[in-house]
Amino acid sequence: MSLRVSTFSVLALPAGFLGLLFALPGAPAAAPKAADAIAITNVSVFDGEALLPAPQTVMIRGGKIEAMAANLPIPKDAQRIDGKGDTLLPGLIDAHTHIYGDVLKDAARFGVTLELDMFTAPQSLRALQAGREDGSNVDRADVYSAGMLATAPGGHGTEYGVPIETLTKPDQAQGWVDRRIAEGSDWIKIVYERPRPNERYATIDQPTMAALVAAAHARGKLALAHALGAGAAQDFLAAGGDGLVHVPVEPLPTEMIERAKARGVFVIPTLSVQEAFAGGTQGGEVLMSPDSRARLSRTQKSTLAVPDRPYFPAGSLEGAQANVRAMHGAGMVILAGTDAPNPGTAHGASLHAELRLLTAAGLTPIEALRAATSAPADAFKLSARGRIKAGGQADLVLVSGDPTKDISATQRIKAVWRNGLSVPMQIVQAQGVALAPMAVSDFQSGLASAFGVDWHPTTDAMIGGNSTAKVIRTPDGNLRLSGEVKPGAFTAWAGASLAFSEDWSALKDVRGLSAIVFRARGTPASFRLMAFGENLSGIPAEARFQIGPEWREVRIAWSALPSLDPSALRAIALAAGPEAGRYELEIDDVRFE
16 A cells, blocks of 8 residues: 555454455445436536536436536426536546545545545455446445555565565566456556665566566556655656656656656656645644534544654655646646545545645646546546546536635535435444443453453554564563564554454444543553554554553543544554653553543
């Protein structure tokens, strides 16, 4: 998953739990009946290229746009929707995401009717493609996907515990590409970097990368690259690559940009994740926006939580924006993509932040709208998408105001249609079982809890980290955590976790409680409570606590975890990190008050 995907779901996992990150979204068994005629009248229309000159009437029938004109006769049987003061947009396209669970429903509520997935498990692809082709995806976005990515043994993409066929030599490229196409990949994504000192991940070499590009083109497929370094991007474009799925933060040579423009290369900057990883607040602003809040699921709220410290060095966002400004100035094709659900981003919601970031990098509002509609449709050769035109697919978004002048108007969504059917805006979410004040663990008879589940070690090893944790019961009847937090993961931790059921399915509602309380002593250091909500792929809510060599009572109010939805708590952890160093922590008498 393309910069660094947060996989905090890997605390002390039962076998196969990481599959949640790649779980296939549920799909209707058959295509529903298309709605009767719908006439959207008196509406301004951005057709994917430009704002049409006069208020229009747009007629939808049978899942298609039947007609569009300034003075269109309206059949008596048509449902009328007055669009005065509103703007109708094509369904938005997020050109860089990673799918799992119900995120496609989340995307559709925010007007994103198509996602271009850049890394997912191949077993997901066929069902997703079936729903895309038969029109049954009416409550969720459609998907086109790269499927599995091309990477080296130990390369980026291998750190998530998902089986990946890696490659090391140019003569493996054509067979590798052919197997991906047989699995359903719509294009080929390649992870490539020039070797650098202290680089954490291995990389395929330049000849193998070039062979993959040639192999993709031999089968009529686009070749895209995750190439974060400027030099790697230059190598990839020199090999004939078609698009970059991130924009490098290092300055790009003018001659490289000019050659890329001449060849029609496109770039998906993913400024949303760049901004979040640099410590920005756009994701938080989306989270708090009254135009968005009512439509955000718990999953979106959890992944929108901005990291508590920057993952990228100061100036990285400015470097990325400078490259976008230079590419756009040279006339390169810019596509809007978010890299959701990386920390600080969320499916659907973050595309609106991306549009704002693109305008801050020099695009006009109309150019930003094209970057999320007609431009990705053209770049990926999806002729039925990204435009409002007679005979086209009725994927539409109605917003209040004029986003061609004020790009933030895209968030003021009044209605979304998928294949001519209205997308439900209501969110149906699971509720946890309400908890009363209770003793959780006293460790007198082992590591068990009142939930019938033991405490387990948890470390960052499952996201490529090197930290260690040992969890034992002491002879005195305490929980002792020890080990070392080591650099290596983009966020480091080590400690012990407690889920509320063995299969991690149980949710608890702690709204009737005030705090978690426990006794603690150990290495003088900063530790943290990590609270995991319904969605386990986002950043956990955290609160720090300090201890010393003497026992003390620690009380952490649930209100100190503002990003947690207290009605659906799935697991907690007590952990050291992210600061590196050896640690020892003893815990006793854990209770909920």
